[in-house]
Amino acid sequence: SQQGEEDPQALSIQEGENATMNCSYKTSINNLQWYRQNSGRGLVHLILIRSNEREKHSGRLRVTLDTSKKSSSLLITASRAADTASYFCATSHYNQGGKLIFGQGTELSVKP
Amino acid sequence: NAGVTQTPKFRVLKTGQSMTLLCAQDMNHEYMYWYRQDPGMGLRLIHYSVGEGTTAKGEVPDGYNVSRLKKQNFLLGLESAAPSQTSVYFCASSPRLAGGPREQFFGPGTRLTVL
Numbered sequence: 001s002q003q004g005e006e007d008p009q010a011l012s013i014q015e016g017e018n019a020t021m022n023c024s025y026k027t028s029i030n031n032l033q034w035y036r037q038n039s040g041r042g043l044v045h046l047i048l049i050r051s052n053e054r055e056k057h058s059g060r061l062r063v064t065l066d067t068s069k070k071s072s073s074l075l076i077t078a079s080r081a082a083d084t085a086s087y088f089c090a091t092s093h094y095n096q097g098g099k100l101i102f103g104q105g106t107e108l109s110v111k112p
Numbered sequence: 113n114a115g116v117t118q119t120p121k122f123r124v125l126k127t128g129q130s131m132t133l134l135c136a137q138d139m140n141h142e143y144m145y146w147y148r149q150d151p152g153m154g155l156r157l158i159h160y161s162v163g164e165g166t167t168a169k170g171e172v173p174d175g176y177n178v179s180r181l182k183k184q185n186f187l188l189g190l191e192s193a194a195p196s197q198t199s200v201y202f203c204a205s206s207p208r209l210a211g212g213p214r215e216q217f218f219g220p221g222t223r224l225t226v227l
Contacts, residue, residue, distance in 0.1 A: 004154070030213060031213065033215060040221075041220060041221070042116075042202055042204075042218035042219055042220045042221055043155070043202070043204075043216075043218045044218070045215035045216065045217070048214065048215060088154060088155070090216075092213035096213075098143040098160075098162065098206055098208065098213040099145070099157060099160060099170070099213070100145075100157075100213065100216060101157075102147075102154045102155040102156075103154055104152060104153065104154040105154055
């Protein structure tokens with residue numbers, strides 16, 4: 001069964017605003033990853049946070065991980081119209097052959 | 113580097129027909145995966161492979177078979193297509209590294225319609 005649950009399912013904001021997406025999971029993880037998918041395209045890896053890390057930054061992206069609450073959040077600061085896409089969290093678990101369990105995604109729309 | 117490529121990009125099948133989707137990667141990755149993506153369902157793992165000659169079932173394997181005869185290729189077969197297999201199929205690969213699973217690299221997808 002799928003482990004990742006994301007909210008909101010859809011988010012619409014204006015350019016320049018910040019976008020926050022949340023992900024919850026059910027069992028212990030090795031790491032948690034965030035991916036982006038533009039319409040009609042494959043997924044592209046954004047950032048990976050390990051289970052022993054609490055926060056990570058990459059450009060305008062900030063990811064937090066709270067293993068006690070089994071949740072993560074992705075913050076995109078100063079959003080741009082080009083950030084319009086679907087965002088997925090994915091969890092990896094020990095001894096699972098590299099498999100990832102994906103959430104259902106958040107559809108982000110950034111209006112110019 | 114082409115990364116991960118998938119053929120074909122689009123295909124329409126009639127119920128009961130068979131087909132094979134081909135995935136190729138040029139990054140020398142050990143792990144390869146097949147997913148399907150349906151509206152509102154995220155990605156679900158069909159089958160995966162941790163190395164040449166080995167395959168394993170994922171979350172939704174029924175109705176599909178796979179083969180990994182060469183390290184760079186991972187084939188997904190539908191023996192008797194059903195309308196429920198209408199979906200977008202993604203292949204991905206990742207390296208085997210110490211410290212646990214890393215990022216997966218995705219192909220552009222194959223849009224399959226079964227009538």
